[in-house]
Amino acid sequence: MSATAHSASPATAAAAGAAPQSAALRSFEAQWHARRAGPLHALRESAMQRFVQLGLPTMRDETWRYTNLRALAAHAYVDAAGDAPAAALQSDSLRSPALRIVNGVPCAADRARLLENGLEIMPLSELLRGDPVLLRGFLEPLSDADQQRWALLNTALFVDGLYIRITARLAAPLRLVHVTAGPGAAHPRVIIEAAPGSAATIVEEHVSHGDADSLCNSVTQIAAGAGAEIEHYRIFRGGPRAAHIDTLDIRQAGGSRCKQFTICLGGALLRTNLEARLEAAGAALDSYALLVGHGSRHADCVNIATHSAPDTRSRQTARIIASGDSRVIFNSKVIVCTGAVRSESMQSCRGLLMSPAAEIDTRPQLEIHTDEVKCAHGATTGRLDPDMLFYMLSRGLDRRTAQSLLVYAFLADVMTDMSPAAGRDSIDSALLAQLPESDLLRGLR
């Protein structure tokens, strides 16, 4: 198909009668118009149309009530894809062997190096040629829920992406490094399919290159087959002016186990969504969030686990530290559908406020539609326990060291559950760098 102007598209028509659009929304529409129509045009157009209808989320939307996107909305984003500077590919944060994805486009050279038995990796453009039905299955709009609207935008605007199929038990972790380079908006898309009985550890790291205002709107979808075991990490290490909105969609078949870590160590504005569906008996999810609010960072983490089958289990653990004038929000929700009897869920959320200007907002929610369940949650927010501090001081430690140690120990609940192979040490080091008195702590390790 040739390049077509979409000026008469329903997307624009729908928006015509709506409230005045923000600069960001207009720039997304401009990006959409600049895209060439391909085989997925109809699907993408309907996604764009929905996104424009919904508009950018505001604080009136229940799941966005703590995150103000006004600054983001006022920014006009150009398309970041296609013009990745060579320097971005040489960034030091990239350690080999890793598959680099720059502004959503996978780096072909890396792919060849990573291939092993039981692992298939191909760009979405290739999958579209080989198995368009499979791709469509993943791209159909996920849901109408307001937290999914950025996934709709990603569906409309992604340039390319990655399809990963795991068919065996992989020994080494698979590392993906997403680089958002230069100003503009990138829409990376990753689809991971784990065949029944397979096992893998996947580490997705998001970094930004350059100091410009950038926006990364990433979507990762994981489909875990029966009995599959997936350990997934998403680590956010964007620059001080990077805005990142990430959507992670996990679907779990019977007996599958998924361990998911969300680690926030960077970026100016970060919003992460996790929507996990436990679709058959025996599916189990362990989700961990480690959110560090540093400087004036705004981090908003939304985790939703839906139990739609009997005998499913979910556990959500969050540890939050907020210092400087940062604001960290943790919003977790467990939904137990009618008929999902003997579901078990546990949410634990602890926040540590380190400075008078910082703020932590937590919302551990339960939505239960059947009676035979065991669901509980606990949440606390406060400062370091003065008794513990006193104990350390009485043992001869100075106040600064004692505080740092306690903070570090506070995060241990999440750290100890990470597997060493997944690069626990490097996550640990990056985390230490953001804690007060990091040098002291490093010396104690």
Added chain:
Amino acid sequence: MSSKPQDVEALIGRKYQHGFVTDIESDSLPPGLDEEVVRAISRKKQEPAFLLDWRLKAFRHWLTMREPQWAHVHYQRIDYQDISYYSAPRTPANAPKSLEEVDPKLLATYAKLGIPLHERARLAGVAVDAVFDSVSVATTFKDKLAKAGVIFCSFSDAVHHHPELVERYLGSVVPAADNFFAALNSAVFSDGSFVYVPAGVRCPMELSTYFRINAAKTGQFERTLIIAAEGASVSYLEGCTAPMRDENQLHAAVVELVALDDARIKYSTVQNWYPGDENGIGGIFNFVTKRGECRGRNSKISWTQVETGSAITWKYPSCVLRGDNSVGEFYSVAVTNNYQQADTGTKMIHIGRNTRSTIVSKGISAGHAENTYRGQVKILPSAEGARNFTQCDSLLMGAKCAAHTFPYMEVKNPTAVVEHEASTSKIGEDQLFYCLQRGISQEDAVNMIVSGFCKVVFKELPMEFAVEAQNLLSVSLEGAVG
């Protein structure tokens, strides 16, 4: 608890006991709402100009507002033009000055409810300001209270006799434009209760009001204002029953509490309005705004509620802890059965230093009911050393009911400690088995387990209410387990 075997089928089939309509002539306005209706209400009540202005301001603001959609409840849109906004029982010439002058039909109504007014008042030592629809018809124990300096009267009386207090405190806790239903109430409120406890006075008795909604198609818009001056303390009881009717009725009340330095207010509610029938037809829409402000140092406001009635409950009794060292408490039992929906909880806003709050919420859901706890704890940067503890537990009875927990915790001060815990489960099979094995019937066993679940809240209720609440609970859950 009765020990004789009960016929569960008969219990399930039992209809709402308090459902009847008393045949009294009412002086009502035709359905509809515009500025003229607001003026007419104010005129009928011969209100001073400041109150009319306040009502009109609220009404104009209400016109710009949209009905809130965020609550986890579903109902058909309310046609606000199809409601009559004023209804007063017509009594001979002037208002009665003693119980003997009260319309005997009214007294009979109370007798049917099991609360013979004078009997109960004398025996229990409770002053009853009974609100029958919208106008106060009987007030007792005025003398005793007057001796202590306590003002306890209907809102209309307060407007006429103590306009300076009303002008000073009305809307100071719940502003006229606070939310959609509060704005509507501010514009058209008909009557309610007014309590002023002067400085240093401990109110000599528990104050109580029995509410009833009576005339068909009449929304009830109560306004309650309670002020405890420096060092004063008062306990206020509110209990409600409503007659059975097939059309949904709107109830949008506003309750404001003000506690000055060292003052204490305890506000207890047992709400048992008509919940609709077993198919979810009819029932009261209870959209209430209740808020207390601990304005002074060391003040305390305590809310206790037992919510068993209403088709839809939308209610968040809140505390604004402005004074240093002030304390807010919220104890709640919410029971939903059949197709009832409840979205209830509290808000604790910590502003002053060393403010403390406790939230204990017990939700019980049976049949096809939806029971939601929604609570907000907000610690502002000024709330040095603030402390909150929240516990909300849900009990599910039946595979088709639902229980939700939506807490909001916002902490902006690092010296604060906020704790929240929640659990959801059904009645344990082992607990039931244990009771049945000892010869206790299923119905009684369930009642016993549920009572135990709610005990921590019931013990906060004044004596008179604790018994009533316990009975209500077992009546509400009849047939839920079988």
